[in-house]
Amino acid sequence: MRLSRYFLPILRETPKEAEIVSHRLMLRAGMIRQEAAGIYAWLPLGLRVLNRVVEVVRAEQDRSGAIELLMPTIQSAELWRESGRYDAYGKEMLRIRDRHEREMLFGPTNEEMITEIFRSAVRSYKDLPKNLYHIQWKFRDEVRPRFGTMRSREFLMKDAYSFDLDQAGARHAYNKMFVAYLRTFARLGLKAIPMRAETGPIGGDLSHEFIILAQTGESEVFCDRAYLDVPVPGAGTDFDDVAGLQAVVDQWTSRYAATSEMHDAAAYEAVPEAERLAARGIEVGHIFYFGTKYSEPMGAKVTGPDGQERPVHMGSYGIGPSRLVAAIIEAGHDEAGIVWPDAVAPFDVALLNLKAGDSGTDAACGRIQADLEQAGLTVLYDDRDERPGGKFATADLIGLPWQVIVGPKGLAEGKVELKRRATGARETVAPDALAARLR
Numbered sequence: 001m002r003l004s005r006y007f008l009p010i011l012r013e014t015p016k017e018a019e020i021v022s023h024r025l026m027l028r029a030g031m032i033r034q035e036a037a038g039i040y041a042w043l044p045l046g047l048r049v050l051n052r053v054v055e056v057v058r059a060e061q062d063r064s065g066a067i068e069l070l071m072p073t074i075q076s077a078e079l080w081r082e083s084g085r086y087d088a089y090g091k092e093m094l095r096i097r098d099r100h101e102r103e104m105l106f107g108p109t110n111e112e113m114i115t116e117i118f119r120s121a122v123r124s125y126k127d128l129p130k131n132l133y134h135i136q137w138k139f140r141d142e143v144r145p146r147f148g149t150m151r152s153r154e155f156l157m158k159d160a161y162s163f164d165l166d167q168a169g170a171r172h173a174y175n176k177m178f179v180a181y182l183r184t185f186a187r188l189g190l191k192a193i194p195m196r197a198e199t200g201p202i203g204g205d206l207s208h209e210f211i212i213l214a215q216t217g218e219s220e221v222f223c224d225r226a227y228l229d230v231p232v233p234g235a236g237t238d239f240d241d242v243a244g245l246q247a248v249v250d251q252w253t254s255r256y257a258a259t260s261e262m263h264d265a266a267a268y269e270a271v272p273e274a275e276r277l278a279a280r281g282i283e284v285g286h287i288f289y290f291g292t293k294y295s296e297p298m299g300a301k302v303t304g305p306d307g308q309e310r311p312v313h314m315g316s317y318g319i320g321p322s323r324l325v326a327a328i329i330e331a332g333h334d335e336a337g338i339v340w341p342d343a344v345a346p347f348d349v350a351l352l353n354l355k356a357g358d359s360g361t362d363a364a365c366g367r368i369q370a371d372l373e374q375a376g377l378t379v380l381y382d383d384r385d386e387r388p389g390g391k392f393a394t395a396d397l398i399g400l401p402w403q404v405i406v407g408p409k410g411l412a413e414g415k416v417e418l419k420r421r422a423t424g425a426r427e428t429v430a431p432d433a434l435a436a437r438l439r
């Protein structure tokens, strides 16, 4: 992509309304633009990151055996009356009337709707277990949206819902999502710690939040420092191994870790002082087991092996991809701007032409862009008529993992400069050796 043809509205100044670094950098790097309180447009550079985060989330949901569908954003009120949550949900619910005066709503979550879809199709325990998920925009009329896409009113959520014959089955479904979450956040370059959590409006009696440690996190957390070194389950994890997954979950829940709402000071004191970690964190995922809370009132039941009908046991599992983009910046930035993990960077390479208009340099950049794209890399080619300092600043701000710096002097020696954004490490490379070096 040539920057001269792209749409990247970089801001020169730091917007005063942005209180945390990720909000400031997402605005300055031309990734998002606020259209209303807590409601954002995802501009091209930000959308590329959001889509790459979604791809990792989707891959790990699929690996665990979850099946993707897509439910609408607009839901009917009567569906929520069946579960009794319509009135209970409160002011966060955006309630709408359609042209026929029917009561509708912009979905804040989908437990009722997925239960309706399930009960319309499944009658027998032979069709269990199931985990159905979607990645869809939600609306929650937060009284005080802030911190950009970290706490917005319209936001993207992956929400998965599991259906099992009994609690034991539901526990395994919970464990599969628990392990899928550990893998997901690790692939996004984040260290997420599962913490016992409250169940709130979703309900149930078993819940974990996945928290990444960050100075600007809204959550206050307390945990055993040992969690920072526990290995994340590998790509070969057997998601059908009930005992194996339970062992992984036990390993990740055997030590102390809790958000302030669930904090047990006495238990925390029992952790050796040197091992205690009190920090602020960002909730990037939240999983719940809530049994028959929705299946009972909504009549989602199956005939068991004994021929008896019974309501299915359910759980729901959420991740916030639009919050994750901000959280990844909180976890990876420096004074020059964003530092993207390779897995979610909007482009792999920033190609900087230090003398745009010079035929030799232009030709060399054209060849380098073609070589790198041929090798499967994505390139943002800064071909603008702009001084080198401005190009370096833009490349550092938008945080692409690699910068390839091309100037007439270097070319005369058959070299270009390669800079690794995260470390600042520089090396000189022959242009035709770049693809092999970066692949």
Ligand SMILES: Nc1ncnc2c1ncn2[C@@H]1O[C@H](COS(=O)(=O)NC(=O)[C@@H](N)CS)[C@@H](O)[C@H]1O
Pocket (backbone or CB within 6 Å): 108, 109, 110, 111, 140, 142, 149, 150, 151, 152, 153, 155, 156, 157, 158, 159, 160, 202, 283, 284, 285, 286, 316, 317, 318, 319, 320, 321, 322, 323
């Ligand atoms: N206002 C918000 N802005 C951005 N992300 C949010 C917001 N509210 C929630 N999220 C993200 O969505 C995830 C799941 O939200 S939740 O309320 O905890 N869980 C649910 O809604 C359940 N239905 C899970 S399927 C959170 O962990 C967080 O990452």
